[in-house]
Amino acid sequence: MSDRIMVGIESRSRYHIMWLAGVRHVALDQHCLRAFGQPDRPRVDPKRRHQLIELPARNQPLAWYLCALPNPWRWSDNAHLAFEAAPGQSWEGPALVPGLRVHLENARPITGWGEHDIPATEPRRNSQRFRTCRNYQFAWWLRTHRNATDAPPEFVPPKKPGDGEQMSLM
Numbered sequence: 001m002s003d004r005i006m007v008g009i010e011s012r013s014r015y016h017i018m019w020l021a022g023v024r025h026v027a028l029d030q031h032c033l034r035a036f037g038q039p040d041r042p043r044v045d046p047k048r049r050h051q052l053i054e055l056p057a058r059n060q061p062l063a064w065y066l067c068a069l070p071n072p073w074r075w076s077d078n079a080h081l082a083f084e085a086a087p088g089q090s091w092e093g094p095a096l097v098p099g100l101r102v103h104l105e106n107a108r109p110i111t112g113w114g115e116h117d118i119p120a121t122e123p124r125r126n127s128q129r130f131r132t133c134r135n136y137q138f139a140w141w142l143r144t145h146r147n148a149t150d151a152p153p154e155f156v157p158p159k160k161p162g163d164g165e166q167m168s169l170m
Contacts, residue, residue, distance in 0.1 A: 013099030018046035022061035037151025113141035
């Protein structure tokens with residue numbers, strides 16, 4: 001039996017953007033995908049209804065994060081799922097919304113994170129772009145619960161959607 005993480009994705013809705021990030025550190029001065037610094041980026045295809053992604057068993061990141069933005073876009077329909085390696089465990093369910101169903105093998109979801117994870121003293125908490133960004137909320141959860149370090153100083157965020165940039169449509 002392999003300890004490789006298998007991620008099965010079933011898209012029941014149309015998505016404009018979809019990505020999966022293996023988060024190793026955080027950039028808490030950024031939001032959206034940029035909040036995860038320089039993550040591992042396995043290829044996912046937002047146009048495919050069914051896909052199976054195999055993640056490496058060795059050198060696991062702190063967590064994995066799946067994000068998908070629907071077409072037409074509506075913030076409340078954005079799909080998000082944070083998960084971590086858990087050999088021998090499996091899980092199946094929605095990625096926060098009913099339109100994106102995920103099956104995990106050798107992994108389990110991370111739950112309980114949210115806006116409450118952004119410290120009250122963090123100035124960016126007053127910005128709607130940061131406060132409502134679920135990626136930013138999870139980055140703070142990783143800092144607090146997994147001691148995530150800052151992205152390296154040479155970190156250069158991606159610029160184009162094809163290079164991994166998530167659109168901010170707030």
